[in-house]
Amino acid sequence: MQSLDTNSPRYVPGYDGVAKLLHWLVVLLIAAQFVIGWTMPDIHKGTVPDGLIAWHLGVGAALVAVVVLRIVWRVTHRPAPAPVSPFFSAVSHITHGLLYLALVIVPVLGWANASSRGWTVKLFGVLPYPALSPVGSSVGHAMGDIHGILAWVLLVLIGLHVAGALFHRLVLKDGVLQRMLP
Numbered sequence: 001m002q003s004l005d006t007n008s009p010r011y012v013p014g015y016d017g018v019a020k021l022l023h024w025l026v027v028l029l030i031a032a033q034f035v036i037g038w039t040m041p042d043i044h045k046g047t048v049p050d051g052l053i054a055w056h057l058g059v060g061a062a063l064v065a066v067v068v069l070r071i072v073w074r075v076t077h078r079p080a081p082a083p084v085s086p087f088f089s090a091v092s093h094i095t096h097g098l099l100y101l102a103l104v105i106v107p108v109l110g111w112a113n114a115s116s117r118g119w120t121v122k123l124f125g126v127l128p129y130p131a132l133s134p135v136g137s138s139v140g141h142a143m144g145d146i147h148g149i150l151a152w153v154l155l156v157l158i159g160l161h162v163a164g165a166l167f168h169r170l171v172l173k174d175g176v177l178q179r180m181l182p
Contacts, residue, residue: 013080014179022070023180029063049119057114060107061123067103082176095160102154109147116140
């Protein structure tokens with residue numbers, strides 16, 4: 001890979017190593033969640049959280065923790081702004097805001113649904129998260145349906161994010177994609 005000349009007008013300062021690590025860890029966890037979610041059995045009344053369902057809960061718990069860390073890091077460690085037009089800056093801010101929102105809401109809705117089924121969500125299978133809804137809650141059960149729908153919205157937002165990164169790399173050739181690459 002060709003190194004970027006930091007004196008070049010095309011040079012765009014990148015994110016720090018922690019931000020990159022958290023970004024790519026979220027990517028990995030989301031990819032795992034979609035694979036597990038698509039292959040796990042349907043959840044019905046009386047379903048036991050074992051096998052792929054247990055994996056989905058565990059990866060979801062890890063995702064919640066990493067997303068919280070990522071948000072805290074992002075708020076406390078602002079990267080240098082990318083040198084893009086006001087239009088692309090606005091589109092980027094809106095897309096990133098919606099991505100962060102979906103990365104919080106989708107797992108929390110799944111967590112609330114698990115709570116309503118009496119399932120304990122645990123980080124690394126050890127640290128239990130508090131229940132977000134009472135066992136048997138119809139609202140908690142409904143949150144499971146919303147969780148599934150918003151997961152598709154999250155997938156669309158991820159597609160837009162990837163398309164934007166590729167647009168910067170292949171069309172604008174402005175170095176913006178390189179900001180998040182290792």
